[in-house]
Amino acid sequence: MRTSSLFAPTLREVPAEAEIASHQLMLRAGMLRKVASGIYTYMPLAWRSMNKIIEIIREEMDAAGGQELAMPAVQPAEWWQQSGRWDVYGAEMWRIQDRHGRDFCLGPTHEEVITTLVRNDVRSYKQLPLRLYQIQAKYRDERRPRFGLMRSREFLMKDLYSFDKDEAGLEESYALMYQAYSNIFSRCGLDFRAVEADSGAIGGTGSHEFMALAASGESAIVYCDKCNYAASVEIASHPPVGSGLGETPGKQKTVSTPNCRSIEEVAVFLNMPTDRILKTLCYVADGKLVLVLLRGDRQLSEVKLKNALDCLELNLAGEETVTAFGLAAGYIGPVGIEKIKILADAEVPLMVNAVAGANQEGKHIFNVNYADYKVDKVADLREVEPGETCPYCDGILQGARGIEVGQVFKLREKYSEKLRACYTNENSEEKNIIMGCYGIGVGRTLAAIIEQKHDEYGIIWPFAVAPYQVIVVPVNDKDEELMQVAEDMYATLLKNKVEAVLEDRKERPGVKFNDADLVGYPLRITLSSKKLAAGMVEIKTRRDNKVIELPITEAISWVLVKLKEEGCLK
Numbered sequence: 001m002r003t004s005s006l007f008a009p010t011l012r013e014v015p016a017e018a019e020i021a022s023h024q025l026m027l028r029a030g031m032l033r034k035v036a037s038g039i040y041t042y043m044p045l046a047w048r049s050m051n052k053i054i055e056i057i058r059e060e061m062d063a064a065g066g067q068e069l070a071m072p073a074v075q076p077a078e079w080w081q082q083s084g085r086w087d088v089y090g091a092e093m094w095r096i097q098d099r100h101g102r103d104f105c106l107g108p109t110h111e112e113v114i115t116t117l118v119r120n121d122v123r124s125y126k127q128l129p130l131r132l133y134q135i136q137a138k139y140r141d142e143r144r145p146r147f148g149l150m151r152s153r154e155f156l157m158k159d160l161y162s163f164d165k166d167e168a169g170l171e172e173s174y175a176l177m178y179q180a181y182s183n184i185f186s187r188c189g190l191d192f193r194a195v196e197a198d199s200g201a202i203g204g205t206g207s208h209e210f211m212a213l214a215a216s217g218e219s220a221i222v223y224c225d226k227c228n229y230a231a232s233v234e235i236a237s238h239p240p241v242g243s244g245l246g247e248t249p250g251k252q253k254t255v256s257t258p259n260c261r262s263i264e265e266v267a268v269f270l271n272m273p274t275d276r277i278l279k280t281l282c283y284v285a286d287g288k289l290v291l292v293l294l295r296g297d298r299q300l301s302e303v304k305l306k307n308a309l310d311c312l313e314l315n316l317a318g319e320e321t322v323t324a325f326g327l328a329a330g331y332i333g334p335v336g337i338e339k340i341k342i343l344a345d346a347e348v349p350l351m352v353n354a355v356a357g358a359n360q361e362g363k364h365i366f367n368v369n370y371a372d373y374k375v376d377k378v379a380d381l382r383e384v385e386p387g388e389t390c391p392y393c394d395g396i397l398q399g400a401r402g403i404e405v406g407q408v409f410k411l412r413e414k415y416s417e418k419l420r421a422c423y424t425n426e427n428s429e430e431k432n433i434i435m436g437c438y439g440i441g442v443g444r445t446l447a448a449i450i451e452q453k454h455d456e457y458g459i460i461w462p463f464a465v466a467p468y469q470v471i472v473v474p475v476n477d478k479d480e481e482l483m484q485v486a487e488d489m490y491a492t493l494l495k496n497k498v499e500a501v502l503e504d505r506k507e508r509p510g511v512k513f514n515d516a517d518l519v520g521y522p523l524r525i526t527l528s529s530k531k532l533a534a535g536m537v538e539i540k541t542r543r544d545n546k547v548i549e550l551p552i553t554e555a556i557s558w559v560l561v562k563l564k565e566e567g568c569l570k
Ligand SMILES: [Zn+2]
Pocket: 224, 225, 226, 227, 228, 229, 390, 391, 392, 393, 394, 395
């Protein structure tokens, strides 16, 4: 490729709409262009990198027994109604109608289509296991598309579905996929962690998310500094601790706490630590008010609360809603509440002589104990925080942020039962097929690589996923001899199957170097009239910005050895 014909219009300015590095750099390097909110065109450079990621995924999926197929993006509503998800999926599902008024959706995922396919064509245990995958566009009508490819409305995804006879088969498929995912993200050059995760709208039990570590990541995770334990803070658990332990339960006493609406205000006013105060939150779950109790210094995990309530819609109740139920906002507590459902975090029964809201403006109650109020359900509801001890060893949990690039789920019989995907076993008995599903966001992987691999000048592609591996830059385009050496070198690289670019534009050297750094070619061969007179060239490695000087006769063989080391050439 010659830069004079490469369609990669670079931008000098950072586009205002782009908030994070990967989005900014892809726009600036001419890799991505917006079509509509959350919908993008991948320009040639980005598409080359995407295809390299896709090829890595394909190799690892095939090696793990996967068979590639292609399902349609347009899916009939009936199949989603059968699985019970047509109503559950909510506004994120992109719904369309055909000319006859029949409902369809643009697939956000493909469990319905693939399970129906397998139901119709698999009869016997002899046809199992099956591992089917595709790499295809998915659609989710995000409320707030942002961060470029991180949260877009149309995105490329690899989804594999495993179909096994039994739990042991599922374990084997899951372990194979877990390993394949680890291989894929390692080969893409990502620093990642596999964390225990919530299974969300997809359902089933047992799930890991593969998180690329990055400060801009949307997910908070904790990981142990001693063992392998890692989990999203949404579901990480820790044994309950409680507060005031060892005290004798005292007698309730109502005290005046004017203008103390937050836990911190109450703690300061009463000169008590926040862990002695009972936090009472009001939520609306599927239209019903719910009170949620936590130790005052803890944060609620809405994911855990949603799972504990088994509800579809969950929102923090506004002050108007709270007042409409006759509650005093800022002074709510569980004592005396009769008609509202109350959930308590597992630490709450272990809080002795706590302070709680008195359900009267400006009043709190001292010495509130678990026996003093009625709780409908106790569950682990709080977010674990960095600095706490590991639930499996005596290590300390560390906090990090991650970009979810892949997720693996054990679905078990969730879909095969509803969609009646069965097989006949060795004893002629009919059994539900045991399923798993495994996704990778391809565009998000690309963006995560850039989030981790960039500097102030541009992208630093790992060799394996760089759009091109080498750029040849003759500094002075008016020096005909120099241009001829560059042409020859470029031709030799191509002959050796190196993915090379020749910088042949009539531009100032600064522009050429800046664009090469911005696009992030792993190797840059620089040819200058002065060096050439001495028979020398410069090669810059983008990864560490190291420049070496070599005799021109050795340059090509140095590049070939380097690319072999990096696994780019056989
Ligand atoms: Zn540990």
